[in-house]
Amino acid sequence: AQSVTQLGSHVSVSEGALVLLRCNYSSSVPPYLFWYVQYPNQGLQLLLKYTTGATLVKGINGFEAEFKKSETSFHLTKPSAHMSDAAEYFCAVSVHNFGNEKLTFGTGTRLTIIP
Amino acid sequence: EAGVTQFPSHSVIEKGQTVTLRCDPISGHDNLYWYRRVMGKEIKFLLHFVKESKQDESGMPNNRFLAERTGGTYSTLKVQPAELEDSGVYFCASSQEHRMGETQYFGPGTRLLVL
Numbered sequence: 001a002q003s004v005t006q007l008g009s010h011v012s013v014s015e016g017a018l019v020l021l022r023c024n025y026s027s028s029v030p031p032y033l034f035w036y037v038q039y040p041n042q043g044l045q046l047l048l049k050y051t052t053g054a055t056l057v058k059g060i061n062g063f064e065a066e067f068k069k070s071e072t073s074f075h076l077t078k079p080s081a082h083m084s085d086a087a088e089y090f091c092a093v094s095v096h097n098f099g100n101e102k103l104t105f106g107t108g109t110r111l112t113i114i115p
Numbered sequence: 116e117a118g119v120t121q122f123p124s125h126s127v128i129e130k131g132q133t134v135t136l137r138c139d140p141i142s143g144h145d146n147l148y149w150y151r152r153v154m155g156k157e158i159k160f161l162l163h164f165v166k167e168s169k170q171d172e173s174g175m176p177n178n179r180f181l182a183e184r185t186g187g188t189y190s191t192l193k194v195q196p197a198e199l200e201d202s203g204v205y206f207c208a209s210s211q212e213h214r215m216g217e218t219q220y221f222g223p224g225t226r227l228l229v230l
Contacts, residue, residue, distance in 0.1 A: 004157075032216035043119070044158075044206065044221035051216030090158065096215045100171045102148060103208075103219060105158040 002027045002093045006106035014114045019078040021109050023065075023091030026072065033074040034092040034103065035065055044090065050074065061085070086113045117141070119222035121207050127228045133195040136225045140189070140209030147190050148210075148219060149182060153203040161205075164190060176201075197229045 007022040025031055032051050036044040048059025055067040061084075065076045074091060088110045092103040120139045128134050140147050149161040161180070162172040166187035175182070179198070184190040194201050204226050208219040 034218075036221070041223075043223040044208075046218055046220075049216060049218065092158075094216070100163050101210075101215075101217060101219075102160040102163055102171065102174070103150070103158075104160070105150075107155075107157045 002031065002095060002104045004091050004093050004104055004106035006089075006091050006109050008109055009107060010110050010112065012112040012114055013081045015083055016080050019063075019076070019081045019085065019111065021076040021089050021091075021111065023074045023076065023106060024072055025074060025091070025093045027093055027095060029095050031093045031095055032101070033065075033067060034094070035059065035063070035074075035076050036090045036092060037087045038090065038108075039087045047076070047089075081111075081113050083113050083115065086111055119207055119209050119220050121205075121222040121225050123225060124223065125226045125228075127230065128197055129230050130199055131196045133193065134197055134227060136192045136194075136205050136227070138190045138192070138207030138222060140207070141211075141220055144209035144211050144220075145187070146210040146212075146217075146219075147184060148208040149190070149192055150206040150208065151203050152206065152224075153200075158206065161192075194227075197227075199229050202227055202229045 003026040034049045035047040050067045058064045091106045094101040122137045147164040152158040160174040163170045164184040181193045204224045208221045210217045
């Protein structure tokens with residue numbers, strides 16, 4: 001079975017500062033890793049994902065994440081925070097299991113941007 | 116192209132009543148997933164359809180929940196009778212193929228409150 005741990009249910013950063021949202025996973029087989037974002041009153045939107053290949057993955061809105069197998073981590077970063085980044089962020093893992101790729105989510109991190 | 120849509124956006128019902136949630140996936144997407152987020156907790160998998168067939172319903176909480184997918188198009192999730200602990204946000208997601216790490220596209224969710 002897979003699991004995801006997101007450290008910090010709430011993170012606050014100043015506008016222009018580095019954003020770092022932490023995600024650690026547990027999986028007995030090679031995982032697929034995802035970051036989703038939920039803006040207020042909207043559904044979940046895919047930010048980026050790792051399946052195979054390059055371990056540094058770039059996503060939308062200037063976000064990126066690096067898959068580190070040795071650390072079982074997939075932390076999300078953005079060099080400079082914008083006010084529009086305020087949202088809730090979810091890390092998720094899935095494995096390929098005979099056509100079923102259900103996602104296992106972390107508990108989410110709510111990001112607040114301080115002007 | 117229209118995204119995943121869900122209806123209603125909000126529902127408030129009393130304990131013991133019945134509620135039916137509807138999800139319309141992206142046209143042409145064979146895979147349809149239901150997830151639920153209980154307040155303050157992680158988003159959890161409920162079940163997975165491939166076309167009209169249930170592929171995995173291991174996440175369904177109990178037999179008060181019934182999901183259907185008529186003709187492999189839209190899906191409904193019925194809760195009968197509803198209990199207080201059923202309150203939460205119900206998300207639907209769809210994906211096109213069984214490729215590894217296939218992106219799931221989420222709807223905006225239905226916020227269910229059972230009083």
